[in-house]
Amino acid sequence: MILGARLLAQFGILFFVISVASLISNQPIFRALPADTAVLTMSFSHGADRRAACRPLTEEEIADLPPNMRRTEICPRRRPPVFVELSVDGARLFEGELPPSGVAGDGPSRIHEQFRLMAGEHDIAVRMRDNPATEGFDYTASRHVVLAPAQHAVIDFKTGAGGFVFSSDGDEGVGAIQAN
Amino acid sequence: MYLERGCDRLFSPALNPFSQLGALGFFFFWIVTVSGVYLFAFFDTGIEAAYQSVEWITRNAWFHAGVTRSFHRYASEVMLLVVGLHVLREFSLDRYRGTRWFSWMSGVPLVAFIYVAGITGYWLVWDQLAQHVAVVSARLLDVLPIFGEPIERNFLTPQSLSSRFFTLLVFLHIAVPLMLLAAMWIHIRRVSRPRVNPPRLLAGLILAAILAVAIIRPALSQGPANLATIPTEVGLDWWFLPLYGLPDSVPGLAILATLAAVFVMVAALPWLPPFRRPKAAEVDLAHCNGCNRCVEDCPYEAIQLVPRTDALPFPHQAAVNPDLCVSCGVCMGACPSSTPFRRTEELRTGIDLPDLPLRALREQTLKVAANLTGKSRVLILACDHGAAAHRKRDAVVMPCVAMSPPSLIDYILSKDLADGVAVMGCAENACYNRLGIRWTKERFAGERDPYLRARVPRDRLTEIWASPLEVVRAETELARFAEIVSRLPSAERQSLRSKELADVVETGVAG
Structure with a gap:
């Protein structure tokens, strides 16, 4: 009898410890996003056009090159930065130059930024300049979107698709490109 | 210490779980391994298939696979608790310096392996918690200047995620525990007569207690993941995922730097300060x-x-x-x-x-x-x-x-x-x-x-x-x-x- 009670007490202690462990396994609840909030993510990887920095080689420079490597134009290895602006409802959420990646600076510029917006209607405008010779912007796009609470909206950039891609447009969602 | 003496009286010194912490760590590892192998038979890799197979395990086959899932989860959590107590106990008993530096230091990576194994396990379920864990993990890893394309871009939209991602996760979730087992073996290499099995009665009581908790409070998923939305409320596993409950305002670099500093400091404890060793026999x-x-x-x-x-x-x-x-x-x-x-x-x-x-x-x-x-x-x-x-x-x-x-x-x-x-x-x-x-x-x-x-x-x-x-x-x-x-x-x-x-x-x- 005493042995049984002792075993029961031992079981009770172990049951209590494992129960507490199981409670902590999903309590307390963590609120990752405030109520009535949506998230806008601007994320892309794009290499700026480095042809703007190309220059013609002089006759002397061409002559200095090995015969099998002679060319008329030279371009720097390093890419120029990409300039991006993001506005929501007329307010500038992001503005900045994205440096090229890589040790030699010859990789694409990258951005992955998230912004919290109140759920509801918003006017989103995004602009990019990837050629330093351009005045203004090479790519622009804008959308009027209605964001539900907890919705995750994404702005991507795909050169092959013509420019900015909004997740709100669906799978085919290419933004309205207004090339300068 | 008083708690330990109390357990001495209740369990008897031979059965006291506090004196079996290392052995219990091994015991829970085997519970997690066996239950994991069983669950793997029913698990399917795929964006939707992963969640659906886990739901089938939990709802349709609750009486065997569902209970096994709870075993798998709760045993891994209690393993973490046991390992934490083991570390604290060895530290408080001053059993980590001098010649014991090897066991102490080889124990530090074990904790990291347990965490990585646990975190990859949460990804596999591909519910809302998994989504939160995946995105935050990717964000943390992206801080390191070793990845070209940000990993977080893999979780941008539902279309950006491939089913093969789950194949990689399954591989990780198997490979990391294998590394953990190898590290556990190294951990006890310098210990004479290491205890790697708890007494049978204690083991039986623990299994019975987990079974009872698994039936009363089964482990559940938290709704299917959907990358088009952000999980607003998640039931975090605070054993494995406390870092995933930090606000976004805490920089990832600060989190990783703090983690690295804590690990280095804990690993260096046997030499802080240097141990004055008496002359050997x-x-x-x-x-x-x-x-x-x-x-x-x-x-x-x-x-x-x-x-x-x-x-x-x-x-x-x-x-x-x-x-x-x-x-x-x-x-x-x-x-x-x-x-x-x-x-x-x-x-x-x-x-x-x-x-x-x-x-x-x-x-x-x-x-x-x-x-x-x-x-x-x-x-x-x-x-x-x-x-x-x-x-x-x-x-x-x-x-x-x-x-x-x-x-x-x-x-x-x-x-x-x-x-x-x-x-x-x-x-x-x-x-x-x-x-x-x-x-x-x-x-x-x-x-x-x-x-x-x-x-x-x-x-x-x-x-x-x-x-x-x-x-x-x-x-x-x-x-x-x-x-x-x-x-x-x-x-x-x-x-x-x-x-x-x-x-x-x-x-x-x-x-």
């Missing part, structure tokens, strides 16, 4: 016949038998590895040459501690015996890490009570140096030198060489196992023993005459 070949007892008893595998290097007619001799020796003296207590009865000019033994040789131990015993007066003279053989370490007048303090050969007790009582002997070591199951209490008990019980001779009156000998926090209990038990001894009839013993005793104290030579 030394073998005296003239008194060593290679009997292997010190090799058997060393808790640190610091002694090996090697081919004889002198002319004595024995095939082997003991050899101490000073890098592994902690100078606990257990080997000296095991050596059959360690007998204070020897009538040599300078008392020597086969293996001895330079800082506290057998000769000095006998001298101290005699000095302490000379201090004892009254009706019940109780001489204490005290462990330096136990409740009697502070006693000077009536105690011979040594690194471990297993250092005292059983013949020393015979010597004390047969020479009438005291009316009783109290062996006062560390708290039971918290032996600083791991095996000191066990060896002492087995030697007294005649189960382990060198035995305590049958002629030693057992009613004049007591064992008190208590930590420095249990001085009151230890003193109470000691007083009770003194009272018992005072009532014992005087035995005819070969008493050292006063002058003889004085000579012994002076010269260290006894007859």
Whole structure:
């Protein structure tokens, strides 16, 4: 009898410890996003056009090159930065130059930024300049979107698709490109 | 410590989970492994298939696979708890420095492996918690300048995620535990007689308790993941995912830097500050016949038998590895040459501690015996890490009570140096030198060489196992023993005459 009670007490202690462990396994609840909030993510990887920095080689420079490597134009290895602006409802959420990646600076510029917006209607405008010779912007796009609470909206950039891609447009969602 | 002593009373010292933390870590690992293998039979890799298969496991096959899922999850959480307690206990008992640095340091990556295995497990379910964990993990990893394309871009939209991602995750969730197992094996390499299995009764009780929790409170998923939305509320597993509950405002670099700093600091603890190691045990070949007892008893595998290097007619001799020796003296207590009865000019033994040789131990015993007066003279053989370490007048303090050969007790009582002997070591199951209490008990019980001779009156000998926090209990038990001894009839013993005793104290030579 005493042995049984002792075993029961031992079981009770172990049951209590494992129960507490199981409670902590999903309590307390963590609120990752405030109520009535949506998230806008601007994320892309794009290499700026480095042809703007190309220059013609002089006759002397061409002559200095090995015969099998002679060319008329030279371009720097390093890419120029990409300039991006993001506005929501007329307010500038992001503005900045994205440096090229890589040790030699010859990789694409990258951005992955998230912004919290109140759920509801918003006017989103995004602009990019990837050629330093351009005045203004090479790519622009804008959308009027209605964001539900907890919705995750994404702005991507795909050169092959013509420019900015909004997740709100669906799978085919290419933004309205207004090339300068 | 008080909690541990309470569990001693409820579970008995042999079953106390606190004294089985390392073994329980192994036990939970095997529960997680076996349950994981079973679950893998029902798991499907794929963006939608992963969640659906886990839901089938949980809802449709709850009575076998669902329960197994709960086993898998709760056992992994309790494993983390057990490992955490194991680390705290070894630290609080000062069992991480000196020679023990290897076990401590090799234990640090284990914690990291457990966390990585747990986190990849949460990804596999591909519910809203998994989505949160995946995105935050990717964000943290993207801080490191080693990835070209940000990993987080893989979780931009539902279309950006491939089913093959789950194949990679399954591989990780199997590979990391395998690495964990290899690291666990390395962790115990330098431990003599490591305990990797808890007692069967304790194991059975734990399995029953997990089963009960698994049935009452089964592990559930938290709704399917959807990358087009952000999970607003998630039930985080605060055992494995506390970092995933930090606000976005905390920079990922700060989190990773803090984690790295904590790991480095914990790994460096054995040298903060540097441990002053006493001199390692030394073998005296003239008194060593290679009997292997010190090799058997060393808790640190610091002694090996090697081919004889002198002319004595024995095939082997003991050899101490000073890098592994902690100078606990257990080997000296095991050596059959360690007998204070020897009538040599300078008392020597086969293996001895330079800082506290057998000769000095006998001298101290005699000095302490000379201090004892009254009706019940109780001489204490005290462990330096136990409740009697502070006693000077009536105690011979040594690194471990297993250092005292059983013949020393015979010597004390047969020479009438005291009316009783109290062996006062560390708290039971918290032996600083791991095996000191066990060896002492087995030697007294005649189960382990060198035995305590049958002629030693057992009613004049007591064992008190208590930590420095249990001085009151230890003193109470000691007083009770003194009272018992005072009532014992005087035995005819070969008493050292006063002058003889004085000579012994002076010269260290006894007859």
